[in-house]
Amino acid sequence: MIDRRSLLGSSLVGGVVAVAIAAAVAHGAGCVTDGTADEPAVSARTDGGGFQAVVRLDGGGAAASPPDGVAACPKGDCNYQTGEGCGDAGSCVPIPGPQGIAPTCYEAGAGLAGAACTQWSDCAPGHLCDGTGHCRKLCCGGDWSGCAGGEHCLRNLELATDAGPTQTGAMLCYPVDTCDPLVPESCAEPGTTCQIADATGASACLPQGKGGVSQACPCKGGFLCVLEGKKSLCRRLCKAVEGGGAPYCPPNEGTCTHFTRDPDGVGECAY
Numbered sequence: 383m384i385d386r387r388s389l390l391g392s393s394l395v396g397g398v399v400a401v402a403i404a405a406a407v408a409h410g411a412g413c414v415t416d417g418t419a420d421e422p423a424v425s426a427r428t429d430g431g432g433f434q435a436v437v438r439l440d441g442g443g444a445a446a447s448p449p450d451g452v453a454a455c456p457k458g459d460c461n462y463q464t465g466e467g468c469g470d471a472g473s474c475v476p477i478p479g480p481q482g483i484a485p486t487c488y489e490a491g492a493g494l495a496g497a498a499c500t501q502w503s504d505c506a507p508g509h510l511c512d513g514t515g516h517c518r519k520l521c522c523g524g525d526w527s528g529c530a531g532g533e534h535c536l537r538n539l540e541l542a543t544d545a546g547p548t549q550t551g552a553m554l555c556y557p558v559d560t561c562d563p564l565v566p567e568s569c570a571e572p573g574t575t576c577q578i579a580d581a582t583g584a585s586a587c588l589p590q591g592k593g594g595v596s597q598a599c600p601c602k603g604g605f606l607c608v609l610e611g612k613k614s615l616c617r618r619l620c621k622a623v624e625g626g627g628a629p630y631c632p633p634n635e636g637t638c639t640h641f642t643r644d645p646d647g648v649g650e651c652a653y
Contacts, residue, residue: 436637437626437649443642446581451525451535456551458485462520463528465508473507474520476541476550483541483550493517495530495555510539512554519555524580529555534584558584563619563648564629566603575603578619583645591616595635604629606650622649 451463460467460474462485468474473490476483493505497517502510505517512518521528521535529535533555540547561568561576562585568576569587579586591600591607593616599607601616608617621627622640631638631651640649 437622437624438637438639439622439624441639441641441649441652445642446583448527449523449525451522451528454523454525454551456485456522460485460487462552463508463522463525468507470507473502473505473509475502475510476539476552478541478543483548485552495519495533510554512537521553521555522551524553526555526580526582526584532557532559534558534580534582534586536579536586536588556586558586559645561585561587563645564604564621577601577603578606578643578645578648581643583643583648585645608650618651620649620651621647623647 452461455462458467458474460472462474462476465472465474467485468487468490471490472487474485475488477486477488478484479486489503490507490509491499491504493499493511494509495517497505498515499505499511499517500515505511509517509519518537519529519533520539524535526534535553536556536558537554539550539552539554541550542548558579563576563578566575566577571587573589574587575590576585577588578584579588589600591602591605593599593601593605593607595605595618596615599614599616601607604619605616606619607614618629618631618635620629620631620638622638622644626638635651636653637651638649639652640647641652644650
């Protein structure tokens with residue numbers, strides 16, 4: 383059964399309440415693969431508040447390639463990311479049925495990403511009205527190639543049911559690079575901090591976690607979730623520029639290293 387009550391200002395369509403729950407997709411499944419620093423292209427020493435800090439500006443790492451979002455979408459009448467199966471006028475959205483929530487064709491409107499909306503049918507094919515009252519492009523699996531320029535596939539889409547929030551398998555595209563991950567509080571949305579959002583180094587305002595140094599993810603602002611061996615742990619972010627700068631890596635947290643996956647000027651405290 384679907385909860386017909388409004389939840390977090392979500393859009394109500396035919397008794398279906400859509401809630402876009404922000405989630406740090408950070409590099410696929412909430413983490414990046416641990417990087418091993420190559421010989422640094424530049425090594426600088428600077429005073430970091432009473433201790434010396436070394437900065438490696440070329441820690442290496444493979445260039446990011448997007449996940450296969452089309453294949454990651456749940457099977458059904460249509461595909462959330464491509465809209466295939468609905469023709470030109472319909473939109474593929476998650477609709478509850480006898481077998482559970484499934485991709486189903488639904489009436490579409492004209493609103494593109496960022497347009498104001500009050501219900502799903504206000505948005506163009508491939509888009510859905512989120513809980514903030516804006517049309518967002520549907521995507522799957524963190525595949526940023528399924529989003530328009532300046533947006534990445536960052537937030538899981540859930541439906542409010544009698545059993546509580548239920549995952550749909552779909553995600554939504556949101557703007558990136560609107561904040562500074564070295565200044566976590568540079569986000570205006572309550573409950574969010576600026577974080578590195580995926581393996582491209584894009585930053586976005588995402589829900590605040592609790593993890594600190596070497597603690598389990600999700601991480602609080604100023605940290606990055608990294609897959610170390612078989613564990614997902616939080617690693618401190620630092621300023622990786624020639625000559626160094628704040629925030630530095632504290633003693634016993636390694637060297638400030640810029641990996642390919644990090645934004646320009648941002649590094650990770652790594653060994």
